[in-house]
Amino acid sequence: MEDCLFCKIINKEIKSDIVFENDSVLIFKDISPQAPVHLLAVPKEHIDSILEVEKLDSGLLKELIDAVSRIALENELDKDGFRIVINTGIGAGQSVNHLHFHILGKRKLSWPPG
Ligand code: AMP
Numbered sequence: 001m002e003d004c005l006f007c008k009i010i011n012k013e014i015k016s017d018i019v020f021e022n023d024s025v026l027i028f029k030d031i032s033p034q035a036p037v038h039l040l041a042v043p044k045e046h047i048d049s050i051l052e053v054e055k056l057d058s059g060l061l062k063e064l065i066d067a068v069s070r071i072a073l074e075n076e077l078d079k080d081g082f083r084i085v086i087n088t089g090i091g092a093g094q095s096v097n098h099l100h101f102h103i104l105g106k107r108k109l110s111w112p113p114g
């Protein structure tokens with residue numbers, strides 16, 4: 001989609017630090033990390049948010065979860081725990097309207113999140 005930051009990252013028009021890529025999913029480092037490990041997992045297809053359920057079929061969701069799980073294990077995030085965050089809407093802090101899973105780890109994560 002035109003003017004979508006993450007679509008530009010997916011299309012390699014904007015550089016990013018990619019840690020995982022397959023046909024349907026890209027995972028890259030967040031430019032402003034909020035934890036020692038802070039990655040963003042995105043579907044390559046442009047999907048505005050988790051609310052666009054008609055675009056989120058079970059195949060794509062499985063691909064996303066498989067990729068997140070694999071990268072979490074590669075980074076040894078299973079040892080001390082990690083968090084997956086999907087900010088949805090302005091009030092929750094969603095600043096990029098392309099569905100993305102934050103993967104945060106390697107620091108103490110308090111609950112409830114702010
Ligand atoms: P959210 O605020 O939940 O929509 O998350 C958007 C995330 O994208 C933020 O954590 C930003 O730090 C991150 N971000 C913005 N621009 C870039 C970029 N060029 N490369 C990597 N991450 C980015």
Ligand code: ZN
Pocket residue numbers: 001004005006007008045046047097098
């Ligand atoms: Zn997009």
